[in-house]
Amino acid sequence: MTKEELAAYVTENFDGKLKPLDSGRYDPLFQVEADDLLDVARALKEDENLKFDYLCNICGVDTKERFEVVYNVASVSKNLRLDFKLTLPYDNAEVESVQEIWPAANWYEREMWELYGINVLNHDNLKRFLLPDDWDQGHPLRKDWDAPDFVRLPEGD
Amino acid sequence: MTGKPVLLAELHGLFQWLHEKLQATGLSQTWVDIITYATLGVIIFGVLSLIALYLIWWERKISAHVQQRFGPMRHGWHGWYQTVMDALKLLQKEDIRIVTRDKVVFFWAPVICFVAAFLAYVVMPFGDRLIVADLNIGILYIMAVTTFTIISLLMAGWGSNNKYALLGGMRSAAQVVSYEVPMVASILTIIIFVGSLSMMDIVKAQSGLIFNWYIFRIPFGPIAFLTYIVAATAECNRTPFDIPEAEQELVSGYNVEYSGMKFAMFFLAEFVNMFTVSAIAVTLFFGGWNGWDFIPSWIWFLMKTLGIVLLMMLFRWTYPRLRVDQLMEFAWKFLVPVTFANLIVAGIFKYFGWYW
Amino acid sequence: MAELRTQEFIVNMGPHHPATHGVCRLMLTMNGEKIVKIEPVIGYLHRAIEKICENRTYAQCIPILDRFEYVTSMSCNYVFSLAAERLAEIEVPQRAEYLRVIMLELNRIASHLLFYGVTAMDIGAYTPFLYGLRERESIIDLFEMTCGQRLTYNYIRVGGVSNDIPKEFVPKCREAIKIIGEKLSDYTGLLNENPIWIERTKGIAVLPADLAIAYGVSGPVLRASGVQYDIRRNDPYCIYDRLDFEIPVRHNGDCFDRYMLRIDEIRQSIRIISQALDGLPEGEIRNKKVKDATFKPPAGEAYARIENSRGEMGIYLISDGSKKPLRVKTRGGSYNQLQVLPHYGTNMLIADLVANFATLDVIMPEVDR
Numbered sequence: 086m087t088k089e090e091l092a093a094y095v096t097e098n099f100d101g102k103l104k105p106l107d108s109g110r111y112d113p114l115f116q117v118e119a120d121d122l123l124d125v126a127r128a129l130k131e132d133e134n135l136k137f138d139y140l141c142n143i144c145g146v147d148t149k150e151r152f153e154v155v156y157n158v159a160s161v162s163k164n165l166r167l168d169f170k171l172t173l174p175y176d177n178a179e180v181e182s183v184q185e186i187w188p189a190a191n192w193y194e195r196e197m198w199e200l201y202g203i204n205v206l207n208h209d210n211l212k213r214f215l216l217p218d219d220w221d222q223g224h225p226l227r228k229d230w231d232a233p234d235f236v237r238l239p240e241g242d
Numbered sequence: 243m244t245g246k247p248v249l250l251a252e253l254h255g256l257f258q259w260l261h262e263k264l265q266a267t268g269l270s271q272t273w274v275d276i277i278t279y280a281t282l283g284v285i286i287f288g289v290l291s292l293i294a295l296y297l298i299w300w301e302r303k304i305s306a307h308v309q310q311r312f313g314p315m316r317h318g319w320h321g322w323y324q325t326v327m328d329a330l331k332l333l334q335k336e337d338i339r340i341v342t343r344d345k346v347v348f349f350w351a352p353v354i355c356f357v358a359a360f361l362a363y364v365v366m367p368f369g370d371r372l373i374v375a376d377l378n379i380g381i382l383y384i385m386a387v388t389t390f391t392i393i394s395l396l397m398a399g400w401g402s403n404n405k406y407a408l409l410g411g412m413r414s415a416a417q418v419v420s421y422e423v424p425m426v427a428s429i430l431t432i433i434i435f436v437g438s439l440s441m442m443d444i445v446k447a448q449s450g451l452i453f454n455w456y457i458f459r460i461p462f463g464p465i466a467f468l469t470y471i472v473a474a475t476a477e478c479n480r481t482p483f484d485i486p487e488a489e490q491e492l493v494s495g496y497n498v499e500y501s502g503m504k505f506a507m508f509f510l511a512e513f514v515n516m517f518t519v520s521a522i523a524v525t526l527f528f529g530g531w532n533g534w535d536f537i538p539s540w541i542w543f544l545m546k547t548l549g550i551v552l553l554m555m556l557f558r559w560t561y562p563r564l565r566v567d568q569l570m571e572f573a574w575k576f577l578v579p580v581t582f583a584n585l586i587v588a589g590i591f592k593y594f595g596w597y598w
Numbered sequence: 599m600a601e602l603r604t605q606e607f608i609v610n611m612g613p614h615h616p617a618t619h620g621v622c623r624l625m626l627t628m629n630g631e632k633i634v635k636i637e638p639v640i641g642y643l644h645r646a647i648e649k650i651c652e653n654r655t656y657a658q659c660i661p662i663l664d665r666f667e668y669v670t671s672m673s674c675n676y677v678f679s680l681a682a683e684r685l686a687e688i689e690v691p692q693r694a695e696y697l698r699v700i701m702l703e704l705n706r707i708a709s710h711l712l713f714y715g716v717t718a719m720d721i722g723a724y725t726p727f728l729y730g731l732r733e734r735e736s737i738i739d740l741f742e743m744t745c746g747q748r749l750t751y752n753y754i755r756v757g758g759v760s761n762d763i764p765k766e767f768v769p770k771c772r773e774a775i776k777i778i779g780e781k782l783s784d785y786t787g788l789l790n791e792n793p794i795w796i797e798r799t800k801g802i803a804v805l806p807a808d809l810a811i812a813y814g815v816s817g818p819v820l821r822a823s824g825v826q827y828d829i830r831r832n833d834p835y836c837i838y839d840r841l842d843f844e845i846p847v848r849h850n851g852d853c854f855d856r857y858m859l860r861i862d863e864i865r866q867s868i869r870i871i872s873q874a875l876d877g878l879p880e881g882e883i884r885n886k887k888v889k890d891a892t893f894k895p896p897a898g899e900a901y902a903r904i905e906n907s908r909g910e911m912g913i914y915l916i917s918d919g920s921k922k923p924l925r926v927k928t929r930g931g932s933y934n935q936l937q938v939l940p941h942y943g944t945n946m947l948i949a950d951l952v953a954n955f956a957t958l959d960v961i962m963p964e965v966d967r
Contacts, residue, residue, distance in 0.1 A: 110900040111684045140814050141903065144914055144927035155914060155927075157901050161811055161827050168901055189814030192937045215641040215966060226649055237653075309728040405609060409631075481722060482794055485949075562794050563722025565949040566631070 086134075088113055091165055094135075099128055103169060112157075115169040119180060122171060126186045129158065129167070136160045137167060140187035143194060145201040146170075147228045152178045152203055158187070173203065182208040200226040257282065257372070282374045286363050294513045295325040300548075301513075301555055308559045335502035340403060343499070348401030351394045352500065352507040358390030359514040366521055367441045369531045369540030380441035381433065384522060385426055388477070391515065392418045398508070402499035410498070413485050413566050418477055420573040425473035427581035431466040431588045432456050432526045445530030457527040462588040467527045469581045471553070474519035476573070478512060481558040485566050520550035606634055609948075613642050619716065619955075620962030622936070631947050636940040643966040651926040656682055656756055657890035659926065663913075664750035666928050667964040669712060672698075672705040673906045675754040678926075680835060681902035681915035682756045686895035688888060693881040694758035695837045699874045700771070701741075701753065702836075702904075703867040707778065708737045709907035710860040710867075713959045717857060718789060720956040721798050729785055736774040743767060756893060758884030768875055775868045786861055799853035803954035805942050806851065813938035817909025817931045819958060822859045823851035829905040843870050856957040860907075894921055908932050908959055930964030 086094065092113040095103050102125050103115040117125050129137040142157040155170040173180065182205050184190045192214070194205045199214050202224035213220060223230050231237070260281065264274045299314065299322060306313030314321025339348070365380040367373045377383055392415050399411015433439060435456070436447045448454045457463045476483040500508060524530060524546040533542035564572065606629045613621040621642035627635040647666055651659045663678050664671045676698060683690060690698075715730030738748045744763050745753040753760050789795045805815070807823040820827055828845045830838040846862035848855040897919040903912040909931020916925040935958045943954050 108898045110687070110898045112901060114899065139811055141910060142901070142912055142914060142927065142929045144925070146916060146925045146927075148916075148918070148924065155899075157912070157914065161825060164832050166833060168899075187814070188812045189934055189937065192933065213641075215644040217641070225646065228652075305724075309725050310732065311728065405607070484722070559725050560788075561723060561792065562718065562789070562798060563949075564794055565798060565947060567947070568797050 086165065091167065095167065098132070099125065106170075109168060112166045112168050115167070117169050117171045119171045119173060122181050123183065123186070125169070126156075126183045130186055134163070135165060136163055137165070138162075138187075140183075140189045140193075141166075143183075143190055143197060145197040145203055145226070147201065147226065149228050151175060152201065154180055154197065154203065156183075177204075178202070179204040179206060181206050184208065200224055202227065279374065283364075286374060287360060290360060290363060290514060290517070291510070293517055294510045295329065297513045297517060297551065298325045298328075298509075300551075304552065304555045305559050308556070329506065332502055332506040337502045337504065338499075340499060342403045344401040344403065346401075347397045348499075351397035351401055352504045352511075353394075354397065355391055355394035355511045356507040358387060358394065359511040359518065361387040361390075362518045365441050366518075367445050367525060367530055368543055369538065372531075372540055373442060376440055376442045378438070378440045381429060381439050381444070381522075381526075384518075385422075385429070388515070388518065389418075389422065391511070398500070404499055407498050410485075414479060417479070417483060417485065417566075417569060417573075420570055421473045421476035421483075421577075424469050424573065424577040424581040425477060427578070427585050428466045428470035428473065429522075429526060431462055431581070431585050434585075434588050434592050435459075441525055441530075444525055445532065448529040449532050452529070455527065455529040455532075462584050462591065463527065465580070465584045466588075467523070469577055469584070470523060470527070471550070473573075473577060474523065475554055475557060476569070477519060478515045478554070480512075480516065480554060482561040482564050483569055484558075484563060485569060516551055516554060517547065520547045520554065523550050605629070619960055622960065622962050622965070624951075624955075626948070626951070628948075633944050633946060633948065633951055636943055636951070638936050638939065640936070640962070640965050643962050645963075645967065647967045648926055648928060651923060653922060655890070655921045656893050656895075656923065659923065660755060661750070661752045663926075663928070664752055665963065666967060667906070667908070667911070667930055667932075667961055668750055669961055670705045670709045670907050670911075671750045672701045672754060673904060673911055675751065676702060676836075677902050677904045677906075677911050677913045678915070679754050679756045680904065681900050681913045682893075682895060684900040684902060685898050685915060685917050686756075686888075686893075688757050688885050690758055690885060691882045692837075692879050694883045694885075696874050696878045697759050697763065697883065698754055699836055699838070699841070700871055700878075701744075701751075701759075703870045703874070704737050704740060704771070706907045707775075707864050707867050707871075708734045710864050711737075711778075713860055713907075714785065714857075717953075717956040717959075720952050721795070723789065723795070726785060726788060729781070729788075733774075733778050733781060736777065740767065740771055740774060743770070755884065755888075755890070757888030758882070760884070762883050768878070771871065771875060775871055779865065779868050782861060782864060786858075790858075796854070798949070798953055799857060799957070801850075802853045802950050803943060803946065803957075804851045805938070809938065809942060810851075813941070814934040815909065815931075815938055816934065817906065818859045818863065819856055819909065819935055821846065822848045822855040824849040829903055829910060833903065835902075835904060837874075841870050841873050843873075853953050853957040856959075860959075863907075892921070894919060903929075906931060908961060908964065909934065911964075928967055930961075930967075932958075932960040932962070932964040935960050936965055 092105055095113065095115065096105055102121045103117055106114045106116050108114060129135060137158040137160045139159045139161050140156070141159055144155050146153040146155060152173040152175060153170050154173065155168060157168045159166045171180070180203055182190065182194055184194065191208070191210065194208055195211060195214050197203055198205050198208070198211055199216060205211060261274070261278055264277055302324070303313045303320065314324040317324045317327055362384045364374050365377050365383055395414045395418070396411050399408045432444070436444045438444070448456060457467050524543065528546050531539035531543040533539065606627050609626045609628050611624040611626060613623045623639040623642065625637040625639060626633050645665070647662055650662055654662065660675050660678060663674045666674045711730040711734045715727035718726035741751060742748050744767060745751050745761055805819065805823050807825050810820050810823050811825065816827070824847060826845060826847050831845055843866045846859055846866065848859050895917045897917055899914065899916040901912055901914045903910050910929070911931060912929040914925070914927040914929070915923055918924045939955070939958065943951060
């Protein structure tokens, strides 16, 4: 199916849990509520026409007002690609782990927890990953975090 | 065999001269013997050290030319004294000794390796009448003495107090012990025809035509040579059997914790071992020092031995490495049956007198 | 004296080791000679590329992303440019697209030649390393002729490429790929029929296809397990839909197949480069509307993925309409390959782990960023 057909199919089936967004510039982008994440993920993987069995990427985003978690998935057999994201507030940001559905999520979620501080529930190995084992200086990829010796130069035009 | 050329020819005269001079001084026979043999020992040690240094340079040049590059070029013409410089550098290095090592074992491992490598040359026939002591159990003595290196490898692995070294040492010991069997059986195949264990007799049995060399005595000669050379490469821990010193896996295996001169002793011992097994191959299969008259016999011996050494070096730079269990499987399931079958065939040939 | 436990013990193939490509630490739990558990410990090469890129303009991000995966640096530049071009909906001139394809495929060949050399060296054959690197030198010379750099190119920019190729590039390029094509049969002849090589790589460390897909493995490792998935065909970018080439697939998933597949890919890349050189049009090399100093794509997000030598390389780019990107998430193929290693790489000897790790072709900067 083409991208428009895919977007239409996904919007109609799935009980409206996937709402299309228009900020995606290439693949169809959808918004999901944090509570519906596991149902949506399982449904995407098991749907006969879609079979999204390949997880490309999970990334955390810090827009300056809130957290977002973006999932990029693909289907190897049907040659389809889709992105969806969910938004989380700054305080007590938590998300369920999708590692039972897509085992590739394990390391991506671990990295997201470490660099953003988004807590991942039901993850089996939430330990220090890219940063040193004794790191205690916060979560670096947040927008309000700067390295101690970082000097922000005044903006140009 | 008509008149021999004059210059530099036969060095046996040197040994004769030394012996006579000493007897002329009137010392008792035991002292004369002791001094003669000691001097010969020192001379052989010196010659072999030079050969080991030369072989290291040669290996670097051969490996370079196989890989289409030059190798050492700066120290002397084409880098001929590079090894001397390396040896001087190693002499100056700090001898790092780990606190948790096993002191006695750690110290004596390189010593035993080094000494065992040189002991085999007591009976090596370098040329016509150029042999330190023609024991009548010559080849048996060599087999016994070259086995000492296994102990030193195990000692090095244990004394370093390092898992990698221990793994390397144990693998190496297993490998060397396994490959002793086909090596000895290949040698026995030839000894059946010579009728004597003495090295001089082995060489004399191949004098005359080139077809008297044991490698040409089909069918057992070439097969014995092939199995011998494979087993000998494994004995020296060279690729494709260099699991004990596999850089990529164990980071240099049993000698990982040695530095400076102790490391140099392991290193030199490896090259001397390579020369030993090549010299044995030449003595048994290629006629020893026999050759045409116009070149002295010791030069023949040297050239033939260096040819076999070249073969072993080319093996190293062409083939990948065998895994340790594949290596053991190859020894016990393939080489041992083949060598024993060869031995039986040789025995049948000798019994019925079918060879020439 | 050291205490020798005869039960399971932990061996650390530490960050400094000749056989871990880059600084990767593998904690191996071993029972005798067999490996029971592998735990990769990463982060030794973490340079915070994503955080740095959030404080740089789009043109300044390109040299930083060069170092994201420095063996195939053209791909890193290209994937970022692709994401930015998708966000801003920019047309790239045809000459620039052809040049990009030539550079990407040359970089793929160089990376696979390096793989060939390093894998052979890890398994014990020392000579192919020099042969592989010698051919790679001719490709690196081509790059130096074009953009002045040997390893981190900063060549493919948003909207096009930065420099035009000099006149002697095309004949030299044809010459280089002709020689590589001829020598490839020599190089494989040195190893493929060798019984030692076959024993060390055939049937060793089989990666089943469903495990590979579940863990997000891509690239030659996935195709060696029998899955026909190549982004150049499945989600075409650049001008790949106009070029004629095959996607090699092998079905056993062992070390030998992963090695041979990359050799097959070199041959296909040679085909692509010849076609691109034949069809290279005249024209501009950069879209005039893109000015590096004031490039501001409209707000939006896009995920750009390309087929790199190591798998799917992706960049998820979010822009908020300003000069600097809001989020640059880099995704490399080696990350997933390393993630799947503990799940199929156990129950074998250390020698097999070395062969396995070598054929996965993991490059640590892609993992650690």
